[in-house]
Amino acid sequence: MEKKPGEAERPISDGLPKTQPLTASQLRQNAAAKRMLRRLVQADNPPTAPLSIVDRLTGSPYANPMIQVPGVDTSARKTMDFALRLAESMFRYGAGALEVETSIIAVTAALGLSNIEVDITNQSVNINYAPQDQTPISLLRVVRSWTNNYAGLAKVHQLVTDIVAGGVGRDEAARRLDEIVRSPKPFPRWMVTVAFAVFSAMFVGVIGGGLGASAVAFASNLLISLLARKLGRWRTPDFFITAACSFVVTIIALLLWRFGSPVGVQIAPAIVVVGGILLLLPTGRLVSSVQDAINGFPVTAAGRFLSTLLTFGALVAGIAVAFVVGDRIGMEPIDVTETFPPAYPLWAQVIMVAIAVVAIGVTEQTNWKLLLPTAGVGVIGHLVLISAEALDIGTRFSPALAAIVIGLLARIVALKMGAPQLVVAVPAGLILLPGLTIFRSMYVLTIEESEILLGAGGMLSAGAIVFGVAGGIVLGDTLARPFTKGLASNERRRARRR
Template sequence: MAPVPAENHITRTIDLCLRLGDLLMSNGAGAADVTVTMDSVARQYGLRHAAVDVTFTSLSMSYQEAEGSVAYTQMRQVQLREIDYEDLTRVDHLVSAVLAGEVDVAEARRAVLRLQSSGHQRPRWAVTLGWGVMSAGVAVMLGGDLWVVASALVTAVAIDRAQQLMSRRRLPAFYQQVAGGAIAMVFTVLVAAAGVGADPSLVVAANIIMLLSGIGFMGALQDALTGFYVTACARLLEALLSTAGIIVGVSGGLAAATLVGVDLGELAPGAATGIRALAALGIGAAVAAAGFGYASHARLRALPPIGLVAGLAVLVSAVVVQLGLGRLWSVGLAAVFVGLVGFGVARRVHVPPLVVVVSAVVPMLPGLSIYRGLSLLGEGVDGSAPEGILALVTAASIALALAAGVILGEYVAQPLAREARRLEQRLSGPRLVGPLRQRTGRSRRRSSTRPSSTRRPSTPRSSPRAPSPRRGS
């Protein structure tokens, strides 16, 4: 029978679990993942059957050693902070080490405290540049020329710096998104007024995708599918408020452009055709996904695989559109592809799958549909309002299809990975030299303990078989 944990050990373990859950939740992990992680760590340190309660803003954990004994309960508020995939990766590695029995409670708590007290490893100017590269990649993906790419990069840098200043003054995210949409429209109007030949609608569409990239549609849907409805509703409300902020800012900019007599035009993209268009689509998506990963503090070795997965996913979506299955089916199947491939890629580069899949679906966010819907609603022409509403509904459907497709791909990929590991343990080939099957310590012990009557008789020394000749004889 295992020894009963001491009071100090129980409180330290609960505190460790809550701090791990805080780091995971604030960096975009689903409520189900947070709950399983906290319960697994508690079990590893001897706290079996602990009660874990996870919501969007608070975490609580209770443990009672036996019936009638004192119950230990602790709560912790989730600190909403900037997403840092480097911290998420370190927490994931720390949890793996804990479950492997490599660290004790004290050492794990020290590691978590270092993570919480230390800032981001990447400088802030580099993060701002990453957002600019991301928007430039989206502009390339949309088929923009050099002026469009440069304008999108400069606009993204201005949006990030403005939102950073507003965040320091603790303004809500809604107003930050309003400011971001308005700044995007101001730069777009300047590009249109300059008459440099660039399509201004591509600039605002690229920056809308940048503003959408930080919204947690995927986490909200994952929580809803796994039964955490309170957390799902909170995340969905936050996502809707952030999206509404973008709509307010962009629609206000469109109205201001109409007042000053600047025609921004309507963006109605078609399916990419031809080798050059498909190449620009794939390269732009790869750059945008890698830029988002860099701006979110993902590790450098994970950026090339993220870009590759995103580029292939966008090409899959383009091929499905050309087959005539529609926009929703194209992004849904591409998202399933991201979920399937992203799980294996994440294992190869030693990062959580969340880092790969979220970054890879960013280029497919519905920035085009949002801008087109707002521009149609702002025209005020008969018949344009229903089309604008339809475009906004399409944008919401695309976001839902992306989140659902990625989660479905993860559901399929994880059992396949388990079966592949089992098959790999059974098969050792193809081998062209050496033993067909490696003898482990367990197999040697099993053969040594086998009864002598069942062992194969060894060849006696007086065997008539001729000895093998020596080299050089």
């Protein structure tokens, strides 16, 4: 068949439907769909690729450190020595493993060592530096002593912030760290002893004790403070120091119950004992151990948990021995179900809580500038606890809810004041611990043997509250992180201006 002039040549049909060419818009849509599908089925990095160590700084106050040394630092050993001394100081002052690790990574990265490895195991810190085609360096430091020095911990936190901001070199940082380690604590020893007793007196008033109970708690805590100091000079293990202190404060309360108090008013032993044992509880260590467990440091958390349980066991042992002695001298049975109505109005309780938190801050050697903000956080936590109990949320969940609020506010306040969260959270959260439950459970376990299951249940309930408070503080810290990125950057901008 001949083709007419001007007629286009038709392709021979193969019986398949004809397809129209895709438009530019359809091509872009197909490409976007392929990219989305690729993201769903393929990871950003190969599964076996190692993560960058600097990625551990995400979410911390030290994210995106300013690198001060281009390339590999030729004096890497000096930088690693400084980082280990920094880590040792933080551990001694009570910092958690995650805070120590992020501080080491931030400092070494800012000083030119970006490909180090950090391993923290309970009391030891190991740093390994293995640059390509160079001899690797591995250093280990073991921390063998601890001390109450939250002011020193805040200063170390500020030093790390200044280094990350690029305003402090290694030599200057080493000099400042020496000053921090050698500087005296903010408060003298006699003031710490008095603050220990003041906290006990104020807390006794908060939980329902009158002036007489507060006076007895004040005197007994002065005595156990002096006893602990004397036993410490004799190098007595902490377990026996804690047991001796809990025994003394309990036997004093039982003797006053048996023979009468000097003020002429019979004082319930539970009130006095609670005020005495609360500061003996290892609250800071417990919060750090829970934080380490949640943040992926199981060995460090296990070591701190064991130390915490030993201290808790020492408290229980001291109370139990005092009960046995009291029973042998003819102590009258105690009504452990007795409740204590508020002895003061709410406004007076708020003032006493504030004074008690300030006293805790003094015993922990907190910087004096942080005392009032910490007291404010503690008062808010106490009001949340009262509100939760009024709403009948439960005796276990109410302290945990208040601890979440304390943990959240503590991170915001601490970063604003240039300190780590632990410095504010631990003193503010101590008022949430169940001292009365511990006392009642130990009495039932030791004296009323027929009710041993009731006593064991009470101890489990007290343990649940203690761990709930610690976990709530850590959860509050985590919830506050999205709201504190700006505070961290502001802190670094202030450091650059200095």
